[in-house]
Amino acid sequence: MIINIQNIGWKSKITQKRATFSISINKAVAIGCSLAKGQILYSYLAEDQNKRPIMITYLDGKQGGDLNKFRINEAKPVKM
Numbered sequence: 001m002i003i004n005i006q007n008i009g010w011k012s013k014i015t016q017k018r019a020t021f022s023i024s025i026n027k028a029v030a031i032g033c034s035l036a037k038g039q040i041l042y043s044y045l046a047e048d049q050n051k052r053p054i055m056i057t058y059l060d061g062k063q064g065g066d067l068n069k070f071r072i073n074e075a076k077p078v079k080m
Contacts, residue, residue, distance in 0.1 A: 003056075033059040 010026040025035065035041075043057040044064055058064055 029059075035059060 008026070008029065010024075010029075012023040012025075015022050015024075029035075040061055041057050041059060042061075042063045043055050046054050046056055048054055056064070
């Protein structure tokens, strides 16, 4: 699986309500991907080549494929 990094990035602040932690998605991304409140997204925990933890989230509501075959194609760095 090949991942193409897009030229959009954002900072997220972790919030907590009782026992649930949440992160935000940029409004432009949510609108551009037609995301709706209450929609289920599938996320997977991974690590990059430097052993840093990353989260991969599919924004189309479908479960991921073979996650062991990821290859990353990086775009220009995104300023945040």
